[in-house]
Amino acid sequence: MNSSASTKERILTAAELLFAQRGFDGASLRQLTAAAGVNLAAVNYHFGSKDKLVEEVFRRRLDTLNAHRLAALSKVSGRADTTLDDVLDAFIRPALALSSDGSGSLFMRVLARAFAEHDDHLRQFLSENYGHVMRQFTAEFARLLPRLSREELYWRIDLVTGALTHAMSGFGMIQRKSDVSEASHREQTVAHLIRFAAAGLSHP
Amino acid sequence: MNSSASTKERILTAAELLFAQRGFDGASLRQLTAAAGVNLAAVNYHFGSKDKLVEEVFRRRLDTLNAHRLAALSKVSGRADTTLDDVLDAFIRPALALSSDGSGSLFMRVLARAFAEHDDHLRQFLSENYGHVMRQFTAEFARLLPRLSREELYWRIDLVTGALTHAMSGFGMIQRKSDVSEASHREQTVAHLIRFAAAGLSHP
DNA sequence: CAGGGAATCAAACGATCGTTTGAGCATACG
DNA sequence: CGTATGCTCAAACGATCGTTTGATTCCCTG
Numbered sequence: 001m002n003s004s005a006s007t008k009e010r011i012l013t014a015a016e017l018l019f020a021q022r023g024f025d026g027a028s029l030r031q032l033t034a035a036a037g038v039n040l041a042a043v044n045y046h047f048g049s050k051d052k053l054v055e056e057v058f059r060r061r062l063d064t065l066n067a068h069r070l071a072a073l074s075k076v077s078g079r080a081d082t083t084l085d086d087v088l089d090a091f092i093r094p095a096l097a098l099s100s101d102g103s104g105s106l107f108m109r110v111l112a113r114a115f116a117e118h119d120d121h122l123r124q125f126l127s128e129n130y131g132h133v134m135r136q137f138t139a140e141f142a143r144l145l146p147r148l149s150r151e152e153l154y155w156r157i158d159l160v161t162g163a164l165t166h167a168m169s170g171f172g173m174i175q176r177k178s179d180v181s182e183a184s185h186r187e188q189t190v191a192h193l194i195r196f197a198a199a200g201l202s203h204p
Numbered sequence: 205m206n207s208s209a210s211t212k213e214r215i216l217t218a219a220e221l222l223f224a225q226r227g228f229d230g231a232s233l234r235q236l237t238a239a240a241g242v243n244l245a246a247v248n249y250h251f252g253s254k255d256k257l258v259e260e261v262f263r264r265r266l267d268t269l270n271a272h273r274l275a276a277l278s279k280v281s282g283r284a285d286t287t288l289d290d291v292l293d294a295f296i297r298p299a300l301a302l303s304s305d306g307s308g309s310l311f312m313r314v315l316a317r318a319f320a321e322h323d324d325h326l327r328q329f330l331s332e333n334y335g336h337v338m339r340q341f342t343a344e345f346a347r348l349l350p351r352l353s354r355e356e357l358y359w360r361i362d363l364v365t366g367a368l369t370h371a372m373s374g375f376g377m378i379q380r381k382s383d384v385s386e387a388s389h390r391e392q393t394v395a396h397l398i399r400f401a402a403a404g405l406s407h408p
Numbered sequence: 409c410a411g412g413g414a415a416t417c418a419a420a421c422g423a424t425c426g427t428t429t430g431a432g433c434a435t436a437c438g
Numbered sequence: 439c440g441t442a443t444g445c446t447c448a449a450a451c452g453a454t455c456g457t458t459t460g461a462t463t464c465c466c467t468g
Contacts, residue, residue, distance in 0.1 A: 116320035166366020199407030
């Protein structure tokens with residue numbers, strides 16, 4: 001573990017890894033603080049409780065992820081020449097960029113766990129802090145797919161969300177071949193997911 | 205809890221509910237046996253350990269689910285006039301039938317949890333016992349989508365799996381309107397998922 | 409009716425959990 | 439220099455975990 005980072009950062013990084021590997025319940029504070037190289041009491045001192053630590057793990061990544069998503073969306077939102085692919089790109093590319101920077105894909109696995117857990121408290125936290133992002137994207141999807149009823153649109157967005165979360169949490173993610181650069185591999189993956197999502201959203 | 209069922213069945217039913225609600229770690233044997241109305245020691249007596257109980261929860265549902273899937277697949281497999289929708293129907297309909305019979309949708313949530321957990325032991329158990337089903341469906345998809353490379357096919361099947369698991373675990377599942385019968389609502393949902401999956405699998 | 413294996417029971421086992429405590433250490437300010 | 443202040447530390451707290459034990463009850467068979 002990087003001993004130059006602050007105690008809080010080291011805890012957050014170790015927590016992200018262990019939450020991805022063993023789940024929120026499965027990862028104990030003793031494993032976690034040992035991996036981070038800090039004292040057991042440091043979690044409660046700096047974050048208050050284990051639950052607050054979980055929230056901070058989400059906040060740290062989702063703050064930048066959603067900022068990037070909204071920035072990308074604002075560039076294409078409302079324009080007459082915007083395509084469905086443009087909006088999906090704004091949604092998918094920032095998440096994949098997160099997955100590429102070292103430990104980033106771990107966070108998508110943590111997010112997949114949060115979806116699988118039907119924990120009310122965690123869902124409310126995510127909804128309160130980051131629901132507006134989904135709302136903005138949904139509005140733009142609705143504009144580009146006027147043929148779909150609200151019910152139909154929600155259905156398809158939900159299915160696409162499931163597919164993307166599943167894929168980006170690293171399940172069947174095709175391994176990068178050694179003769180392909182990291183950047184071009186990511187570009188291929190983005191194109192891949194966009195094509196799938198666009199087909200699922202806009203099929204007749 | 206149904207006091208007429210056997211102790212093993214009552215444990216399995218209560219376990220399915222609590223595993224869906226709180227996860228495999230989060231649901232304790234004390235909560236579980238109390239909900240089932242049996243003694244704490246009954247789990248270890250009848251199943252050997254908590255891990256074995258988890259496996260039995262999967263086995264009970266997947267045995268019949270996969271039998272139905274393979275039976276439906278065998279009716280359309282290899283025929284010249286079989287369509288993609290036919291194969292998807294064979295895959296989706298049995299799962300949705302499971303979701304409809306009372307506590308069945310709980311099992312899809314348990315399955316979604318199993319996907320989110322990257323637990324090696326559980327994944328190996330599922331692969332060993334039920335991997336052949338996915339292999340048979342994959343072979344049939346490959347036959348009907350000869351244009352796709354193996355890599356491309358695996359990608360799309362993985363994305364579809366994520367979408368279906370996500371949806372059937374009851375996330376955004378549209379509530380049945382009171383003026384629609386259960387049977388016709390299920391029929392609509394099957395058609396819905398098939399259309400989405402077909403679009404995602406076969407798009408150009 | 410007597411005997412015996414299967415099932416259930418209350419109770420306890422050691423281990424591990426999240427959290428709290430109070431002493432000890434560092435650095436910065438009057 | 440003395441003393442706040444922020445942080446780290448080992449140790450302990452009570453609670454809960456999965457599992458085991460040994461006695462007791464149940465029910466079938468000979």
